[in-house]
Every structure is written in C-alpha cells, then in structure tokens.
Amino acid sequence: MSTHVPTSQSTPALLLEGVSKSFGSVVALKSGSLRMESHSIHALIGENGAGKSTLVKIIAGVHQRDAGTLEFAGESVDFSNTAQSKDAGIAVIYQEPTLFPDLSVTENIFMGRQPTKGFRGIDRRAMRSQVKELFSQLGVNLDPDRPTRGLSIADQQIVEIAKAISLDARVLIMDEPTAALSGVEVERLFKVARSLRDEGRALLFISHRFDEVFDLCDTVTIMRDGEYVATTPIEDTSVDDLVRQMVGRDVSTLFPKEPAEIGDEVLVVDGLNQRGLFHDVSFSVRSGEIVALAGLVGAGRSEIARAVFGVDDYESGSVSVNGTQLRKHNPAAAMNAGIALVPEDRRNQGVILESSVARNTTLAIRRALTRWGLLWPAAENKAAATWASRLEVKTSALDAQVGTLSGGNQQKVVLAKWLATDPKVLIVDEPTRGIDIGTKSEVHRDLSKLAGQGLAIIMISSELPEVLGMADRVLVVHEGRITAEIDRADATPESVMFAATHSKEVAA
Amino acid sequence: MSNAVAERTTVRTYKNYSRPWWQRAFLTREMAIVAAVIAVYIVAAIMVPNFAAPITLTYLMLDIAAILLIALPMTMIIITGEIDLSVASVVGLSSVAFGTLYQAGWPIPLAMLAALVAGAIAGFINGFLVTVVGLPSLAVTIGTLALFRGLAVGILGTTAVTGFPDTWTDLATSKIPGTPIPSVMVLFVVLAIIFALVLHATPFGRGVFAIGQSSEAARFSGVRVERTKLMLFVASGTIAALAGIYYTLRYGSARGDNATGLELSVIAAVLLGGVSIFGGRGALHGVIAGVFLIGILASALRLANVTSDVINIITGTLLVISVISPSLLAWARSARARQRGRRESAGGTPAVTAANQASPDAPASATQEKEAQ
Structure with missing residues (x-):
C-alpha cells in the first residue's frame, strides 16, 4: 500500500508520514500519513479501529510514535506529553470535553495561566473581558461566569474551542465533535469552524457522518486498518467512493428491517413521570416490533429508557412486562422480567x-x-x-x-x-454511535434478526436514516413528552424532524 | 444491493487465555508476595537466633490472627473501592461488650453472640451511612473509628475485665495437637476458604470486582451496588467483633483500648498483598501472604532486638513501596517501550513488539487512554 501523500509547494501546517504505533502485540497504527494545510478544514475518516484515534493521540502527545515522521510548521517535532503539543500550538477537542465542572467558564478557559496583577493576584476583570471578546469573535452567546457543570456537550465544546483559540492554536483537531450534538448545535459548530479556517488555522475533523464531511470540509483523508489510503479534495469524491475506500468493498450503509411477525404487547409503559425529565410517557411494544424513540439530543429519550430499566427512579406511572408490573428503580427486577438495556455511554455504562x-x-x-x-x-x-x-x-x-x-x-x-x-425486551440506546459502517450494518442486521425471533425492541437513535430504516413505529420525543407516533409507512425525514422540533401535541 | 454484509457462516473460536496456565498462576503480584514471604522466612531462620524455633511460629500466628481475620472482609471492601477504618475500634467495642456482659453474669457463649451482634450493628451503621446516606466511607469510618472507640472506653473506663474461665483463655492460645500451629488458625482457614470462594468464584464476588472497576457499569448490569457494599460493611463489623473476642481471650483482658491502631496494620497488609487502593483489583492469597510478610518481619526483627520504631519504619517503607510499585512498573515499561521505539525507528524498521509483551503493556496503555479522556 502506498503511503504517498500528495505534495504541494507550501509548507504544510502539520505533516505525518509513515507513522506507526503498537501497544504490545496489538498494532494500532501501521502507517499513518496526514498532510494538513492552513486555511483548510481536513476530514479524517475510516472505520472504527482504522487508527484515527491513535493518529490523533500521537499528534497530541498522548502516545509517542514508534516510527515515522511528524512535522509541525515544517519542523520535525517529538511530543512526549500533551503540554508540549499544546505549547507548540496544537489543540485537540475530544468528543466528550474534559472541563472542571465546578469552575466557571472563564476559569476553565484560563486554567493554569490566569492573568495576574499586583501581588500575583488573579486579574479576574482581564480574564472576563478576554473571554467576552473570544465569544464575540466566535459568535456565540455564553455566560462567562456560570459553572461549566450543566452546560450541554455542544457548549462545553465551544468552551474548549475558546480555550484553544486563546492559546492561539494553529492546528485544531476535533474528534467526532458532532456525535452528541443536535442539528442546530452542529450548525453553530460549523459556523465557528469555518470562521477559524478563514483566520488561517488548520482544522482536522473526524466524523462518521458523511453529509457533515461534505458540508464542512475541503480535503479528506481516508484510513483503513491502521493505514493511510488516500487524500482527495472533497469536490473530487463522492459518498460511494469514500465508503469503498474506507471498507475496501461495497457496503450498503443501511440494513433495512425485515418484516417480522408482530405478536402481543410485551412491554407496557403507562403514565411515567419524573419532574424535569419526562412527563406522562405512555407507550407499548409488541414482540417482533422495533419501536424507535426519535428526537433531539436532550429530549429525554435516554432518561425514559433508564427509568424503564430501573437504573433511575420515576415519580409516578408504571412499567409492566407481559402484564406483570415491575418494582421501580430496580434494574435486577427489570432484568429478571426480561428487560435488557444497551446503554448510551458504552465506555462508562456498557462495559x-x-x-x-x-x-x-x-x-x-x-x-x-x-x-x-x-x-x-x-x-x-x-x-x-x-x-x-x-x-x-x-x-x-x-x-x-x-x-x-x-x-x-x-x-x-x-x-x-x-x-x-x-431478554424479552431489548432497549438499545444509540446502538451504532461511533461505530464504523461495517459493524453498523452488522448491528442493524442483528436487531432485525432478534425482532424476527420475537423480541420487542426499543431503539433510541439520533440518526434519521437508522430510525427510518429500522423502525416499525417511530415515537417522537420532544422536551420529555411523546409528541407523535408515526407508522413505518408514514415516516419520512420531514415528518419525524417536524415532530421532534415542534412541541404541539399530535394525537397518537 | 451488493453483497453488502457477508453472510456469517464461519463460527469464530477463541483462545480462553492469552497466557499459559503456569504464567497466569505464578507470574502475578500475589505470587511475588508469597515468594517474598518464603524468602524472608528462610533468611530470618538462618540469620536470627531462635527464629526457627517452633514456639516463634506459634507466637507469630497468635499475633497476626486478629489481622488475618479482619483482612478477609477488608480485602473485599477495598476491592469495591471503599474502606473501613473503624475495624480496630469495633475490636475494642466487642471486647468491652463481651467483658461487661460476662461480668454481669452472662454465660460466655451468649456474651460472645452479643459481642458479634454489636459488631454487626456497628458495621451496619457504617454501611448505612455509606450506601443509604451516600457519604464517602473514608469520612464515615474515621468518624465511627472515634465513635466506637469512645463508646468502648466510655463503658469500661480505664479498667479492664479479667478473670475469664481458663477453659476459654486456654482455648484461645491452644495449639493443634502435635503442631506448633495455634487452634485459632483453624477458624481462620475455614473463614479464609469461605471468603476466597465468595470473592473469586461466586456471582456476589464478580459483583464486588465489577463495582470496584466501574460502579456505573456494574449498576447498568444489574449488580446491586448499595446492597453489596452494605453486606460487606456488616461482614467487616462482625469479623472485627470476632477478632475482638479472640483478642480478649488471648490476653485474658477486656479493655476499651484493645487493638488500638490495628486498622493500619490490616490495611497495610491488604495493600501489600496486591489489592489496589483504587478498587477493582486484588486476590485473597496475596493478602494472606501480605499479613504473614509483615508478621514475620516484625517477629524476626523483634527477636534480633530491633526496636519497635525501627520495625514501624520498615513496615511503613514496605507499604509505600507496595503502593507505588504498580505505577513505577507501568512507567518503566512505557519508558522502555519508548526507547525501543526510537531505536527501531532510527533503524527504519516498523516497531512490532514481541507478542509476550502484550499483557503487561495492556494496563499501561489503558491508563494512558484514561488520562487522555
């Protein structure tokens, strides 16, 4: 496999060639190459396990490469820790930002390098005005004095970006920043990203969502199995090309649910309430049926699932499986009754x-x-x-x-x-988030097969194609309420999105 | 639609283990401690006069019996990520309860039972405050350490109850006929087997490890986190009370200040035995070896006329080394891997590390990833 990267005359902002990294006998990265230019947004795509994260961690100084070259602004560099890459002007924004929840937005941005005045006291006023300036430059409206605890993931990312810019980072790397964002939030992030590009910075954007890659990026680099595959200008490629290069074969991105025999009601949720999270949630799922809970991130879908499974408490209402009411707030009871929950946060809750x-x-x-x-x-x-x-x-x-x-x-x-x-009832919360296309269709096929075997499945998903492809029925959740119930035949991107963004009650 | 998802016709087979059985059994931190115990015992037997005498072994075991007993539930508590600092105070409290009730004319077995119940209640109070009220166990048990000790001393003052029947005090110090091994070790061995099976071979034990490794993932898998911890604290209080009864009979004296400071010896031995203070990792045979290591060292040094403050310094140093050694090892491994990487990149060959490095390196890289999050 060639590791040749298209060259041009200008000095790249960041250049990696033939970079490798092993952990013991596990080769995480065989030969990674990447050429990032200033004034440009570069996409890095590849299946899970393709080596993207390892590549990013080598750039960030989290890991040290075993072999290969790493050049920053034309000079060969070795980062033995994250502080060194930060000092050099590289900022990495991870999918889940790492802020100090009890400190204010301003304090987080200036953590470790607070401006001082007489007697080494911290100059709060200077900090505050700089943050306001940063936010107006980014075109976002955030209160600099509020603690970061309780900020949405999208806002936390903005804080991280502001921090990076205040450090004058020349290279910004965003590792799946949109995975947990809603449509509006993605738009705002893209606006910020474009303005940073126009200022002359180099941005790297890692995503599994092709529409976003095509919407935002100028160049795309594809990786597969720990190796560099190709780099192309975005206008010279297509989704089909990218998918082929990523997986080395043709793949249908979606595995539609096969018809299954719909049986009796297995799970009945009646009038579930929890103040501030969800209200009067009632629905049922039959065996062989896949019911999707659609809606915006933060609408309360995961909270409903957690309450049904008993990990979280609810104030009123009931959950029954095959006619037997479950003890609330008791996952063991839910498990014994045949409920299984594949949670949203795989790393902390799933495994x-x-x-x-x-x-x-x-x-x-x-x-x-x-x-x-x-x-x-x-x-x-x-x-x-x-x-x-x-x-x-x-x-x-x-x-x-x-x-x-x-x-x-x-x-x-x-x-x-x-x-x-x-299980009799399987609840899957964002089952394919952050998963490569090959595995994704495997998961879809598994779910379809399980429904065929008579399982009642609840699928929470933020990806419309997944919802439309898999669900027999779509329940749309908006601000903690089920606002619409749409049958497979009537479900279109428009009908689901409309219900997800409008609070008007639609008769079920 | 093309042959998008290849039909899955192949059945994967898996290796159960990445290392052969003897490596899994012997190349562990626990076995290193066991080896250290044997080595220290042999060295002491050669160098220290009278150490090899059977009577030394008898007194050594009598001395560490209480620590051994309390270390059993303590191991499980620390594996869940909690701690119980109040155990020595429960020893004092149960000693006083036992002594006072005996003095009041209760038959010995009934007084013992009452002391055990007192210990269980003390443990329940700890567990209740940690699991139901939701306070950190470090703070709770520092509080109850003072509270239970205060109760014990308050009830009996500075006096002691003595004059227990000889049959009972002799039993506490008796030996298994024909051996130098104290009878109390039979009680310990029975309990150790029960605790080892519960921790390493039951669903409850799997839950204990799961809680220590990720209490949230454990909860999402149906592990009853609070109930498990509550049970462990009750077990800890009960076993500490049992140790208190033994302590009282062994010295023939029920006092409020019995076993003051013993909790530190117990926790030191548990950590020395390879249990992670952060929870999620450890094995009971390592802990038992840890108790013996500290006991043998102390006994040998005492026989060699080393003063107790020096013994404390040595035990303390050992403890610090044992707590930092996993991090030091990980650091050394990653430094070595880096150097090797540099050398090989200079030579122009891609670095593919030897397969046998896989398992020792894995935890190190996992830690790094955690830091990166």
Whole structure:
C-alpha cells in the first residue's frame, strides 16, 4: 500500500508520514500519513479501529510514535506529553470535553495561566473581558461566569474551542465533535469552524457522518486498518467512493428491517413521570416490533429508557412486562422480567474496560452460570465464547481487557452480554454511535434478526436514516413528552424532524 | 444491493487465555508476595537466633490472627473501592461488650453472640451511612473509628475485665495437637476458604470486582451496588467483633483500648498483598501472604532486638513501596517501550513488539487512554 501523500509547494501546517504505533502485540497504527494545510478544514475518516484515534493521540502527545515522521510548521517535532503539543500550538477537542465542572467558564478557559496583577493576584476583570471578546469573535452567546457543570456537550465544546483559540492554536483537531450534538448545535459548530479556517488555522475533523464531511470540509483523508489510503479534495469524491475506500468493498450503509411477525404487547409503559425529565410517557411494544424513540439530543429519550430499566427512579406511572408490573428503580427486577438495556455511554455504562471479554460477557448471567452456588471457569468461558462468537467479537483471547478492543467490538460485547440473558425486551440506546459502517450494518442486521425471533425492541437513535430504516413505529420525543407516533409507512425525514422540533401535541 | 454484509457462516473460536496456565498462576503480584514471604522466612531462620524455633511460629500466628481475620472482609471492601477504618475500634467495642456482659453474669457463649451482634450493628451503621446516606466511607469510618472507640472506653473506663474461665483463655492460645500451629488458625482457614470462594468464584464476588472497576457499569448490569457494599460493611463489623473476642481471650483482658491502631496494620497488609487502593483489583492469597510478610518481619526483627520504631519504619517503607510499585512498573515499561521505539525507528524498521509483551503493556496503555479522556 502506498503511503504517498500528495505534495504541494507550501509548507504544510502539520505533516505525518509513515507513522506507526503498537501497544504490545496489538498494532494500532501501521502507517499513518496526514498532510494538513492552513486555511483548510481536513476530514479524517475510516472505520472504527482504522487508527484515527491513535493518529490523533500521537499528534497530541498522548502516545509517542514508534516510527515515522511528524512535522509541525515544517519542523520535525517529538511530543512526549500533551503540554508540549499544546505549547507548540496544537489543540485537540475530544468528543466528550474534559472541563472542571465546578469552575466557571472563564476559569476553565484560563486554567493554569490566569492573568495576574499586583501581588500575583488573579486579574479576574482581564480574564472576563478576554473571554467576552473570544465569544464575540466566535459568535456565540455564553455566560462567562456560570459553572461549566450543566452546560450541554455542544457548549462545553465551544468552551474548549475558546480555550484553544486563546492559546492561539494553529492546528485544531476535533474528534467526532458532532456525535452528541443536535442539528442546530452542529450548525453553530460549523459556523465557528469555518470562521477559524478563514483566520488561517488548520482544522482536522473526524466524523462518521458523511453529509457533515461534505458540508464542512475541503480535503479528506481516508484510513483503513491502521493505514493511510488516500487524500482527495472533497469536490473530487463522492459518498460511494469514500465508503469503498474506507471498507475496501461495497457496503450498503443501511440494513433495512425485515418484516417480522408482530405478536402481543410485551412491554407496557403507562403514565411515567419524573419532574424535569419526562412527563406522562405512555407507550407499548409488541414482540417482533422495533419501536424507535426519535428526537433531539436532550429530549429525554435516554432518561425514559433508564427509568424503564430501573437504573433511575420515576415519580409516578408504571412499567409492566407481559402484564406483570415491575418494582421501580430496580434494574435486577427489570432484568429478571426480561428487560435488557444497551446503554448510551458504552465506555462508562456498557462495559467494564478494565475487565476481560469473558467477565464482561457473563456479568449479567453470572447467577445462571453457577453450579452448587459457584462459578466454574469452564462454564464461564464456554458461555462467553458462545456469545462472542455469535456476535463475531474480534478479540485475541477471552481474557483480553475490553479496553483494548475497538469501539465497535466493545459494543458487540455489550450486545453479547445482554443477549445472553435471553431478554424479552431489548432497549438499545444509540446502538451504532461511533461505530464504523461495517459493524453498523452488522448491528442493524442483528436487531432485525432478534425482532424476527420475537423480541420487542426499543431503539433510541439520533440518526434519521437508522430510525427510518429500522423502525416499525417511530415515537417522537420532544422536551420529555411523546409528541407523535408515526407508522413505518408514514415516516419520512420531514415528518419525524417536524415532530421532534415542534412541541404541539399530535394525537397518537 | 451488493453483497453488502457477508453472510456469517464461519463460527469464530477463541483462545480462553492469552497466557499459559503456569504464567497466569505464578507470574502475578500475589505470587511475588508469597515468594517474598518464603524468602524472608528462610533468611530470618538462618540469620536470627531462635527464629526457627517452633514456639516463634506459634507466637507469630497468635499475633497476626486478629489481622488475618479482619483482612478477609477488608480485602473485599477495598476491592469495591471503599474502606473501613473503624475495624480496630469495633475490636475494642466487642471486647468491652463481651467483658461487661460476662461480668454481669452472662454465660460466655451468649456474651460472645452479643459481642458479634454489636459488631454487626456497628458495621451496619457504617454501611448505612455509606450506601443509604451516600457519604464517602473514608469520612464515615474515621468518624465511627472515634465513635466506637469512645463508646468502648466510655463503658469500661480505664479498667479492664479479667478473670475469664481458663477453659476459654486456654482455648484461645491452644495449639493443634502435635503442631506448633495455634487452634485459632483453624477458624481462620475455614473463614479464609469461605471468603476466597465468595470473592473469586461466586456471582456476589464478580459483583464486588465489577463495582470496584466501574460502579456505573456494574449498576447498568444489574449488580446491586448499595446492597453489596452494605453486606460487606456488616461482614467487616462482625469479623472485627470476632477478632475482638479472640483478642480478649488471648490476653485474658477486656479493655476499651484493645487493638488500638490495628486498622493500619490490616490495611497495610491488604495493600501489600496486591489489592489496589483504587478498587477493582486484588486476590485473597496475596493478602494472606501480605499479613504473614509483615508478621514475620516484625517477629524476626523483634527477636534480633530491633526496636519497635525501627520495625514501624520498615513496615511503613514496605507499604509505600507496595503502593507505588504498580505505577513505577507501568512507567518503566512505557519508558522502555519508548526507547525501543526510537531505536527501531532510527533503524527504519516498523516497531512490532514481541507478542509476550502484550499483557503487561495492556494496563499501561489503558491508563494512558484514561488520562487522555
């Protein structure tokens, strides 16, 4: 495979060639190359496990490359920690920003380098006015004095960007910044990104959403299996081309749900209330049916799912499975009744990163695996191997730490864990977020197959094509209420988006 | 539509383990401590006069029996990421309860039972404040450390209850016939087997580890986080009370200030035995070895006429080393990996590290990723 990067006369803002990185025997990056120009937004795409994150972490100084060259503004550099890359003028904004929740927006932006006045006191006034200036430059309206706790992810990213600009970062890297943003927030982020580009900075944008790549970026670099594939100007390529280059084969981006026999009502949720989160939520799901909860991020969909599963409490209402009402706020009771929840936050809620594939896979069924009250390694490994194999988890061994797997494979471990419980109701919250296309269609196919086997499935998704492709019925949640129920036949991007953005009650 | 998703016809097979069984069994932190115990014992037996005598072993075990007992539930509590600093005060409290009730004319078995119940209640108070009220266990048990000790001393003042029947005090210091091993070790071995099975081979134990590694993921997997912790605190109080009864009978004296400061020895031994203070990692055989290591060192040094302050310095140093050694090892590994990477990049060959480096390196890189988040 060629690692040649198209060259031009000007000095690139950032240049990587043939960069590699291994963790033990796991090769995370075989040969990464990237050429970023000033005055340009560059997209970096590739399936999960393609090496994008490793590449970014090498640029940021989190990891050190094993081989290859890294040049910043024409000079070869070695970053042995993140402080050095920051000082050089590289800022990385991660999907989930890392701010100090109890400090104000202003204090976060100036953390560690507060301007001082006499007697080394912190010059709060100067800090504040600089922040106001930054925000007006970015065209955003944020209160500099409020604590960052409670800010939306989108606003937290803006704070991170402001911090980067106040450091005069020449290279800005955004790792899947839009994954948790709603449409309006994405637009605002793009406006900010474009204005930064026009100021002459170089931006790197990592995303799984092609429409965004085509909307925002000037150039795109594709990676596959830890290797550089190609770099092309965005106008010379198409979605089909990109997908082909990413996966090395043709892939239909969507796996539509196959018709399944719709049976009796399995899950009935009646009048669920929790002040400030959701109100009077009632719906039911039949066996063989996939019901999508659509809506904007923050509309209360995940909160409803968590309450149904019992991880969170609710004030009034009831949840019943096959006619039996569940004890509220009790995940064990929900599990025994046959509910499974694949949560939104895979790394913190779905898997235990420190623990092995086998232990993760058998965690929810550990009581059923006992003989004479004890767990025997052979039984655990057999169950883990069965389910890992059924979901095609890629791992070196069953005792490998889940943290060493790629995101898509981690998600498969979560699915394996829950399918092993033989659930009647499966709730999946953003099942394909941050997952590459190949694994995505595998997940879609699995869900379709499970519905075919008579499971009742609730799918929460922020991706419209996924909702429209998979759901038999779409329930639209807006500000904690179900505002519309749309059948598969009537569901269009327009009808769903309209209900998601308008609070007017639509008779179900 | 093309052959988009290849039909899955192949069945994957998996290796159960990435390392052979003997490496998994012996190349562990726990076995390193076990090896250290054996080495220190042999060295002490050669260098320190009288250390090899059977009577030394008897007194050594009598001395560490209370620590061994309390370390069992403490290991599980620390693995969940919590801590119980009040155990030594519960020893004092149960000693006083036992002594006072005996003095009041209760039969010994009934007084013992009452002392155990007192310990369980003390543990329940800790557990209730941690799990239901939601306070940090460090703060709660510092508070109850003072509270329980205060109660114990308050009830009995500076006096002691003595004059326990000889049958009972002799039992506490008796030996298994034909061996130098104290009978109390039978009680310990039975409890150790129960605790080891519960921690390492039951669903409850899997829950304990899961809570320590990620309490949120554990909750999302149906692990009853609060209930598990509450049960562990009650177990800790009960076992501490059992140690209190043993302590009282062994010295023939029920006092409010019995076992003052013992909690530090217990926690030191648990950490020395390879349990992570951050939770989620540890094994019971390492902890037992940790208790023996501290006990043997103290005993040998005492026999060699080393003063107790020097013994404290040595134990303290060992503890600090044991707590920082995992981080030091990780640091050394990543530094070595970096150097190797540089050398190989200078040579122009891509760095593909040897396969046998996989597992030791994995935790280091996982830590780095955590920091990056």
